[in-house]
Every structure is written in C-alpha cells, then in structure tokens.
Amino acid sequence: MTDTAAPAQRARPIDRTAAATLAAEEYDRFTELARSLAPEDWHRQTDCADWDVRAMTGHVLGMMDYVSSVRQFLHTRRAGSKAAHGRPVIDGVNEVQVTERASLTVPQLLDALARTAPKAARARRRLPAPARRIPMRVEFNGIWERWTLGYLYDVILTRDTWMHRIDMCRATGRPLRVTPEHDGRIVADVVAEWARRHGRPFTLVLTGPAGGTFAATSAGQHLSADAIEFCRVVSGRGAANGLLGQPVPF
Structure with missing residues (x-):
C-alpha cells in the first residue's frame, strides 16, 4: 500500500x-x-x-x-x-x-x-x-x-x-498482476473522477499495491477498501452503499 x-x-x-x-x-x-x-x-x-x-x-x-x-x-x-x-x-x-x-x-x-x-x-x-x-x-x-x-x-x-x-x-483463479506505477495510477484516476461526480467530502483508504490514502477534506465519510474491490464496486460489480453507490464509467 x-x-x-x-x-x-x-x-x-x-x-x-x-x-x-x-x-x-x-x-x-x-x-x-x-x-x-x-x-x-x-x-x-x-x-x-x-x-x-x-x-x-x-x-x-x-x-x-x-x-x-x-x-x-x-x-x-x-x-x-x-x-x-x-x-x-x-x-x-x-x-x-x-x-x-x-x-x-x-x-x-x-x-x-x-x-x-x-x-x-x-x-x-x-x-x-x-x-x-x-x-x-x-x-x-x-x-x-x-x-x-x-x-x-x-x-x-x-x-x-x-x-x-x-x-x-x-x-x-489466475493471479492479478498489480503494480503501484501502473494499476495505482489507474486507481487514482478512478478515485478522482468518483470524487468529482459525487462532490462530497470524504477520506478514502485503499489497500493493496494499487492503493493509497485519498481525501477531499478531513470531514465527511471515512471509507476503507481494497483498491481493486473499490474499482469493481464503482464499476457496477459488487454491493455498493453510501458514497460507493456513485458509479464511474469503465
């Protein structure tokens, strides 16, 4: 991470x-x-x-x-x-x-x-x-x-x-090849668009090699998830609630 x-x-x-x-x-x-x-x-x-x-x-x-x-x-x-x-x-x-x-x-x-x-x-x-x-x-x-x-x-x-x-x-069941330089850059861009689309304050901690800590402000909803799973959820895969219900195009 x-x-x-x-x-x-x-x-x-x-x-x-x-x-x-x-x-x-x-x-x-x-x-x-x-x-x-x-x-x-x-x-x-x-x-x-x-x-x-x-x-x-x-x-x-x-x-x-x-x-x-x-x-x-x-x-x-x-x-x-x-x-x-x-x-x-x-x-x-x-x-x-x-x-x-x-x-x-x-x-x-x-x-x-x-x-x-x-x-x-x-x-x-x-x-x-x-x-x-x-x-x-x-x-x-x-x-x-x-x-x-x-x-x-x-x-x-x-x-x-x-x-x-x-x-x-x-x-x-094949292992997913994940690196900060490649997958982490894609994840960060997804987070940025997700933030622009919902426009609300948040702190988001994403774990794994593609993860990081993202914050619009220190207030707002605090979220934590695996970086890959976060992207799956906002792409429409998996259960979503709260700010995670804001979809992002893929």
Missing part, C-alpha cells in the same frame, strides 16, 4: 503521454494473461453475466480493432447502433464485437491480440488534437453525458481493458 495522502479532487489528470504508456502496458498485460489460460479456462463465467472468458476476450480484441482503423470504427458504430434496439449504443457495439469474433479459434484469438494490441496503442497515441476534441453523447447510469473522443481513447478504453483483466483473473 502507498500511504501518501493525495487530495483526489486535485489529482493530476492523465495526460496524453501517461495515457499512451498506460494503454500499451495494459494491452500487454491483458495479452499476457490470455496466453497463460488453460483450455478449460476459456469457458469459465465472468462477472459480466453475458460473457464467459472467451466472449470477454473477443470484446477486448474488438475494442482494439475499433480504435485501430477509421473503417473498423465506423463499421462497429453503425452495426452496434442497429444491434442496440433501443438499448445504449455501447451495448450493441459490445454485442457486435463478440459476435464477429466468435468463430476464431483460441490460437487465432491469441495471435490477433498479439498483432492488434500494438496497433491499437499506436492509434490511440496518435489521435490528433482536433479529433480528440470531437464531442460524444454517451448514456451513462441513465443520464446522457457529453464526453470527448479524447476522454474515450485516453481513459475509458484503458479502464475497460483493465477491469476485464480483473474479471478474467477472478473467473480463472
């Missing part, structure tokens, strides 16, 4: 350089985990009710393809919009990604991850400034929010892959 106090509402944002480093490292870690799986692991149920490990990996690969080319991005958005049928578009996008990769064998899936991960990391890093400012309307927690493409590329896509790596470790 890192015990340095960090005022969450003043946490340093993840800039483009840091975002690129985190994205590339997370893709590498996810690919490494997938390669370590035994044949029986691929059909284990994950915390995402509709996905086993195989489907979840197809989704992550689909997201890599999604950002690797404009053509794939547009195709997935169009197909996802049609597949959504009144649900949030992201649900349709996820469904299309899994369905379109369901015919890949496990060796083909692993090969595609290895090929596509560096391409996706480069594409995200090279997204030009004008494109980064493109606005997006996204439905989150029943509310329409205004995001930017830069926020999606720099923050959300890394959180998504990271959380699915956690899901897969939980499903298969």
